Amino acid sequence: MIDKVKLPEVWLRGPLNDIPALLQPVAHALLQAREELNELMVDFPDPLLWDKVAGLASPGFHLQHLAGVLDRLFTYAKGEGLSADQLTYLAAEGKPAETIGSTALVKRFNLQVDSAVKQLANTNQSTxxxxxxxxxxxxxSTxxxxYVHAxxxxxxxxxxxxxxxxxxxxEL
Structure with a gap:
């Protein structure tokens, strides 16, 4: 087995192309979160997705919420209100959905990070x-x-x- 080379954290890899200077820390944090989340969730057993530890939120909730809150906060940053689909997604956060596995939830988060980084790249710093x-x-808010709260x-x-x-x- 070949050892995987451990890269420095995203913020230590230098500026990201096309991201305004003042938004670099936001993009770095989101990309770092994506890397860590993807590594964490490799081979996560779906039967544990909705289990809680000490009554706290389940992995399924966190995965749903991570994607949903990014979507909502970046929508507000554009000066828009939430759509019916976003409100429906919000209402479903934390409710066990046996038809959704961790792989699908991770993919949704990854796509949301891609969308957020694209929005950051298209943001005029004067706004x-x-x-x-x-x-x-x-x-x-502003x-x-x-963006920083996201x-x-x-x-x-x-x-x-x-x-x-x-x-x-x-506990397995």
Missing amino acids: LTDKRGVGRAQVP VIGL AEHTMRHLGQLLVTVKVLKQ
């Missing part, structure tokens, strides 16, 4: 302090506030997913 409303109540929220849930998955695998 970063533009006001944006969040949710039905239109809680005030474009950069939404990155930190992603990393927070990745950390929770990491612990949950490791504990569940130990």
Whole structure:
């Protein structure tokens, strides 16, 4: 077996092409999360997908939420409201879906990260302090506030997913 070369963390690999300078940390965090999540979920047993540890959220919830929250926050950053499909997805987060496996949930997250990075690349830095409303109540934020929160929220849930998955695998 050939040992896999361990790359430095994404932020230590240099600037990303086409990403505005002020948004580099957001893109780095999202790409780092994707790498870690994909490595973590290799060969994860689907029967454990909706199991909880100490009553906390299941891996299935975290995987659904990671993709969903990125989609929603980046939608708000564009100055748009949520679509009916996004609201339906939100309502389903955390509800066990036996027809959805971890591979499909990881793929959805990966596609959402791709979409987010593309949006970052197409963001004009002069709009970063533009006001944006969040949710039905239109809680005030800014474009950069939404992007930074999306990155930190992603990393927070990745950390929770990491612990949950490791504990569940130990219980096998």
